[in-house]
Amino acid sequence: MSKVAVIVPWRPSEPRRATLWAFVRDWLRRYHGAWPVHTAPGPDGPFNRGAALNQAAAKTDADILVIHDADTICDPLQLSRAVTWVNNYGGICYPYETYTYLDQPSTDWIRSHPTGTWFVSPEVHHTQGFRTTVRHKHVSGAVVVSRQALAAVGGFIELQGWGAEDMIMHTLFETFVAGANWMQGGAYHLWHPAIRNDPNDASQIANHQILADVMSLSPVPDQLRSYLRQGGHPIPDER
Amino acid sequence: MRCVVLVPRRADHGRRDMIWKHVRKWLQQNHPEWEIFEGHDDGPVFSLSKARNDAARKAGSWDVAVILDSDTIAEPEVLKDAVIRASMSTRLWIAGDIRMCLSQKSSDQILHGGLWFPRPDGHLPKNGANESIYGEPSSSVMAVSRELWDKVGGYVESMQGYGYEDLVFLTSCNIFGDGVSWIPDSIMYHFWHEKSRLTDDTERNYKIWKQLDGIARNQNARQVAKIYLESLGHTVNV
Numbered sequence: 001m002s003k004v005a006v007i008v009p010w011r012p013s014e015p016r017r018a019t020l021w022a023f024v025r026d027w028l029r030r031y032h033g034a035w036p037v038h039t040a041p042g043p044d045g046p047f048n049r050g051a052a053l054n055q056a057a058a059k060t061d062a063d064i065l066v067i068h069d070a071d072t073i074c075d076p077l078q079l080s081r082a083v084t085w086v087n088n089y090g091g092i093c094y095p096y097e098t099y100t101y102l103d104q105p106s107t108d109w110i111r112s113h114p115t116g117t118w119f120v121s122p123e124v125h126h127t128q129g130f131r132t133t134v135r136h137k138h139v140s141g142a143v144v145v146s147r148q149a150l151a152a153v154g155g156f157i158e159l160q161g162w163g164a165e166d167m168i169m170h171t172l173f174e175t176f177v178a179g180a181n182w183m184q185g186g187a188y189h190l191w192h193p194a195i196r197n198d199p200n201d202a203s204q205i206a207n208h209q210i211l212a213d214v215m216s217l218s219p220v221p222d223q224l225r226s227y228l229r230q231g232g233h234p235i236p237d238e239r
Numbered sequence: 240m241r242c243v244v245l246v247p248r249r250a251d252h253g254r255r256d257m258i259w260k261h262v263r264k265w266l267q268q269n270h271p272e273w274e275i276f277e278g279h280d281d282g283p284v285f286s287l288s289k290a291r292n293d294a295a296r297k298a299g300s301w302d303v304a305v306i307l308d309s310d311t312i313a314e315p316e317v318l319k320d321a322v323i324r325a326s327m328s329t330r331l332w333i334a335g336d337i338r339m340c341l342s343q344k345s346s347d348q349i350l351h352g353g354l355w356f357p358r359p360d361g362h363l364p365k366n367g368a369n370e371s372i373y374g375e376p377s378s379s380v381m382a383v384s385r386e387l388w389d390k391v392g393g394y395v396e397s398m399q400g401y402g403y404e405d406l407v408f409l410t411s412c413n414i415f416g417d418g419v420s421w422i423p424d425s426i427m428y429h430f431w432h433e434k435s436r437l438t439d440d441t442e443r444n445y446k447i448w449k450q451l452d453g454i455a456r457n458q459n460a461r462q463v464a465k466i467y468l469e470s471l472g473h474t475v476n477v
Binding site: 076097098100115120122134185 | 357
C-alpha cells in the first residue's frame with residue numbers, strides 16, 4: 001500500500017466549527033489512525049480552500065491524499081475502500097454516493113455518541129424538502145486522489161474566496177484523469193451555521209463564470225488547458 | 240397500561256424473515272415489557288389490513304397498541320413517547336416525522352452489527368434529489384389507543400393487497416378520533432428488501448382512500464364516512 005495522508009483545509013473560526021473539527025480529527029484517529037493528518041489555513045484574506053489544500057498537500061510526500069473537510073465524516077469502511085481503490089487504480093474516488101447535510105440535533109447526537117445507534121436526520125429546507133440536503137454523487141466533503149492525478153490537473157485551483165472550486169476540480173479530474181469513481185456509502189456534513197456566499201459578490205460571480213467556462217470547455221481538453229493556463233492554473237501537457 | 244406490538248407478517252423464507260428476526264430482537268431489547276403479536280392473512284394476495292386486525296384480535300385486551308411494520312424501526316425513546324401520548328387521547332401518534340428507506344448496503348451494515356451509517360436508497364438522477372426519504376409518513380411505527388382502534392373499527396379488510404390501507408386508517412383517525420400527529424424531529428428507518436409488485440388492488444385501494452379523503456372535508460364527515468365505510472363492509476363504532 002502506498003503512503004496515505006489526510007489533508008484538511010482548516011482555519012480557526014467560530015467555536016462550533018472548532019468543536020466539529022476536534023470531533024472529526026478524533027474520528028479520523030479512531031478509524032484511520034495510520035494516516036497522518038495535515039491541516040493548512042491558506043493565505044490571509046478570504047478563505048481560499050484551494051490554496052489551503054495546496055499548502056496542506058505540500059506538507060506531505062504521501063502518494064495518496066484524502067482531501068477531507070473539517071465538518072464531514074465518512075463511513076470508515078467506505079473511506080478505506082476508496083483509498084484501496086485509488087491505490088490499485090489511481091485517479092480519484094469519492095468514498096460515498098450519498099452526501100447528507102445533517103440537522104443540528106443529529107449532529108449533536110453523533111458528537112455525543114460516536115459509536116452506537118444513530119437515528120439521524122437531514123436538514124429540511126421547507127421549500128425544497130430534502131432536495132438540497134441529501135445529495136447523490138456530491139463532489140465535496142471528502143475525496144481520495146492519487147498524487148499523480150493531482151499533479152495531472154495542476155494541483156488545486158486557487159480562486160478568490162471559496163465556492164465552485166469543488167465542481168471545477170471534479171471537472172478537471174473528469175477531463176484529464178479519466179473520470180471519478182464513487183463508493184456505495186454515505187458521508188455526513190455536520191451542522192454548523194451556514195455562511196452564505198453573496199451571489200452578487202464580484203469574486204463569486206467571477207468564480208462561477210470560471211466554473212461555467214471550465215464546464216463548457218471540458219469536451220475539448222486542449223482549449224481547457226489553454227484557458228486555465230491564461231488564468232494562472234497551468235495543467236501539464238499530456239505526455 | 241398494557242401495551243402490545245401488532246405486526247402484520249407473511250413469511251417469505253428469505254430477506255424479509257431475516258429483517259423481521261432482527262427487528263423483533265430490537266423490540267425485545269428496547270421494549271421488553273411489550274408483548275409482540277404477529278398477525279397473518281393466508282389469502283392469495285397478502286392483505287395488510289387483515290393481518291393487522293388479526294394481530295389486534297390475538298393480542299386480546301390492550302390499552303395501547305404499537306402498529307409496526309416488520310421491516311421498520313423507530314428510536315426507542317421516541318416510540319415510548321408516542322405510546323404515552325396515544326394513551327392520553329384518541330389521537331394516532333406516529334413515532335417519527337421522517338421515514339428513510341435505507342439502501343441495501345446501509346441496511347446490511349446495521350443488521351449485521353456494523354457501524355450505523357444510515358443513508359437512503361435510490362435517487363432521482365435528474366436533479367440529484369432522493370425519493371427514499373420523506374416527511375409525515377402514513378405508516379411504519381405508530382401508537383394507537385384501544386378507544387381509537389375501536390372507534391375506527393381497525394383496518395378496512397375489504398381493501399386487498401397493500402397500498403393506501405394505511406392512509407384510509409389515518410383518514411379514519413382524523414374523522415372519528417382526535418386526529419394524527421407525528422413525533423417531531425425523529426426519523427424511522429425502513430430496512431431494504433425487494434419491493435412488492437403493485438397489483439390492481441392498489442388502484443382500487445387508492446380510489447377508496449380518495450373517496451374517504453373527500454368525505455373528510457365535509458361538515459358531516461362522520462355520518463357520511465360511516466355510511467361509506469359500511470358500504471365496504473366495515474363497521475365503525477361512533
